[in-house]
Amino acid sequence: MAPTTHPYGDHPHQFGELSLPDGTAAGGAPVPVAVLVHGGFWLAEFGLERMRALAHDLAARGWAAWNVEYRRLGAGSDGGWPQTAQDVSAAVDHLRTLAADVPLDLGRVVTIGHSAGAHLVLLDAAERPGDAPVGLSAVVGQAPLTDVEHAYSLGQGIDIIEAFMGGGPTERAAEYAAASPVTRVPLGVRQLVVQGEQDEMVPPAMVASYVAAAREAGDDVTFDLRPDDGHFELIEPDSGGWAAVLAWLEAQGV
Secondary structure (H helix, E strand, O other): OOOEEEEOOOOOOOEEEEEOOOOOOOOOOOEEEEEEEOOOOOEOOOOHHHHHHHHHHHHHOOOEEEEEOOOOEOOOOOOOOOHHHHHHHHHHHOHHHHOOOOOEEEEEEEEEEEOHHHHHHHHHHHHOOOOOOOOOOEEEEEOOOOOHHHHHHOOOOHHHHHHHHOOOOOOOHHHHHHOOHHHOOOOOOEEEEEEEOOOOOOOHHHHHHHHHHHHHOOOOEEEEEEOOOOOOHHHOOOOHHHHHHHHHHHHHOO
């Protein structure tokens, strides 16, 4: 079944593509939902096409896949902190609207993000109140950016981080803390964090520090550190990293 496009806001980049299992119809049995959020360092040149293969794979396995676009940096996209993170939360909430026409099981919703998208789904979980229109059963972070100040300190992409955050960490300390999942734990939801040890974009040590902090705060976090994987293998549908995500979701009963 071909994906359909649905806006969740008024901005041209506030939309998502909904992929459904074949045979899904109004009045039928509700299907679980995976919200997919792509990475790309919050830049407008990278879009949701990065997650389309995973959306297709999930739909073939009986999931509804809600592949989300959001405001980013550049090209009139109007992204940055906090509006980019707010878009992802609004897109998750929009499942309630979609469920009025499509049989979505809103008791079985997971968010799956890669890189900067994983940063955003972790922040959504941190911000999502208990009485939110849509709750989360689990969160999957693939190579997540978990500490914005730490990323800044590495000296790469400083101009992009400053553009996203509205300045550097010295003058925007509170904002950097709010935008860093490592400072927002516990998230209060089951998590799978998948990280390639050969990743040259997201440091494995930063991700491991997040996992340790989340567990110390009381979160249930499974950490899959994959010795032979880099950054992008994790979003290939035939990869071991993706197979690990599918196996974990099945084991969790999600």
